[in-house]
Amino acid sequence: MARSIDKTKIENIRNSAMELVVEKGYGGASISEIAKKAAVADGYLYRFYKSKSELVNDLLYSLLKELVDNMELFISDTKLSVKDVIEKLVRLLFEMANQQSRKIKFLFVLMHDYNFEVHPEQRKRIFDLCRKAKNKGIKTKEISSAVDEEAIYLFTVSMPIQFLNLRLKNFFGKSSIGEKEIKMAINLSSKILL
Amino acid sequence: MARSIDKTKIENIRNSAMELVVEKGYGGASISEIAKKAAVADGYLYRFYKSKSELVNDLLYSLLKELVDNMELFISDTKLSVKDVIEKLVRLLFEMANQQSRKIKFLFVLMHDYNFEVHPEQRKRIFDLCRKAKNKGIKTKEISSAVDEEAIYLFTVSMPIQFLNLRLKNFFGKSSIGEKEIKMAINLSSKILL
DNA sequence: TTAAGATGAGTGAATACTCATTCATTTAAA
DNA sequence: TTTAAATGAATGAGTATTCACTCATCTTAA
Incomplete structure (x- = not known):
């Protein structure tokens, strides 16, 4: 009956918040x-989110969902070996760092904040995917049974993000994130896990 | 002439802030x-720090200094191989996580905050120590020349801290930080670097 | 017309920081 | 040994400002 919601406004709020x-x-x-950065009225976001905390939690949730959905896609693809899966995942993270570094930085900041918790359901999904990768690797004899889910997470998600942020922060005077670095990260992960 | 400064008050402020x-x-x-948690008057900390930011920065600086001083001690000890140095460093971090988890968590939180920067002088110290470790390893033939300073930092400092915080956050339902985990972390670092 | 989108002035609470004041302690004169 | 002046450690009420959030009002498309 009346005008429809301007979705770019909500998207602007989400981007500005991030x-x-x-x-x-x-x-x-x-x-x-x-609100100012989103060119929107101060109170506008309260039409969609009950609080600032809810907005930011939703941002974290969406971003993780995007990532975990991709992980699932890679792991479920029976044509791919575990090595392939690792490569795809690392490439995804590096591309994100190059093309939308805001997202990687946001993940980085919130996942290390003791105020914010990854939603238990998402945590379980991540765990299950790591287990699935492990089992696949054992079947194809790529992975020794000594490697556990935690190690898989640590070296395919945590470590690449850590590396990317060293580069994004220019910590050791280097900021390049290119094919050379991707290859290196894939190598390191493979060396540990496979 | 008047009473002397009660150093426990300052210490309480630092601990509470952390x-x-x-x-x-x-x-x-x-x-x-x-101030409330430190059982001290609201404005008291301004006798020692110009601002909240200065207090927290000083906290980060002190904590990193403690860590880097230890790193230096290990690396400068000519009796120790690079493998020994890695072991000592990992043990230090794990002990800290067990006995003063506040410190590891604080490091974790601030090093991932885009507001706070590791002091350039400390950054340089860390880089130089990694280089020293690299050179030592090349001399003793423990390390291939392909390993660079960044990788050393990533796998002896960043990665262990990352692992410890997974455990401290109980991310995958595990929270134990014992000898078994220390051995595992040392193994992983060695596998990559040596 | 009218229903819903969108606004932004207004709310009380909380913020970082200041400073006049109080209090405990030390020193030294009586 | 006693006492009071001198000192600076410590206090906490007070500052202007900003905070997250509300809601009466305005705008606009159906």
Whole structure:
């Protein structure tokens, strides 16, 4: 009956929130600044989210979902070996760092914040996918049974993200994230797991 | 002439600040709450620090100094092989996680915050120590020249801290940090670097 | 017309930080 | 040994500002 919701406004809010949380931390990213950056009224986001916390939690959830959905796609593809899966996953993370570094940084910031928890359901999904990868690897004799789910997560997700952020922060004076670095990360993961 | 400064008060402020930053993030840790937890007047900390930011930065600096000083001790000890150095360093981090998890968590939180930067001087120290370890390893033929400073940092500092925080957060339902886990972490680092 | 999208001034609470004041301790004169 | 002046450690009420959030109001497309 009346005009329809302008979805670009919500998208702007989500992008602004992400950017400001990365830049200033959760506590430092204020609602009014988020709204200002999104070119939207101060109170507008409360039509969609009950609170600032809910908005940011939803952002984290969506981003992880995007990542885990992709993981699932790779692992479920029976044509791919475990080595292939690792390569695909690492490539995905590196591409994200290059093309939408905001997202990698946001993940990085919130996953290390003791205020925010990965949703238990998502945690379980991640665990199950790591187990699936492990079992696949044992079947194809790529993985020794000594490797557990935690190690798989650590070296295919955690470690690449850690590396990417060293580069994004220019920690050791290097910031390049190219094919050379992708190959290196894949090698390291493979060396450990396979 | 007057009473002397009660150093336990300052220490209490530092401990409270650390705890609250871990629990609520930098923005969420308010001065009044820090003071309350330290059983000290609201404005007291301003006799020693110009601002909240200065206090927290000093906390990060001290903690890193403690760590880097130890790294230096290990690497400078000519009796130790690179494998020994890795073992010592990993053990140090794991002990810290067991006995003063607040410190590991604080490091974890602030090193992943885009507001806080490791002091350039400390960054350089870390880089130089990694280089020293690399050169030592090449001399003793423990390390291939393909391994660079960044990889050393990643697998002897970053990765163990990452693992410890998975456990401290109980991410995969496991929280034990014992000898078994230490051995595993040392193994993984060695496997990559040596 | 009208229903719903969108606004932004307004709310009380909380924020980081200041400073006039109080209090405990030390020193030294009586 | 006693006492009071001198000192600076420590306090906490007070500052302006900003915070997350609400809601009466306006705008616009159906």
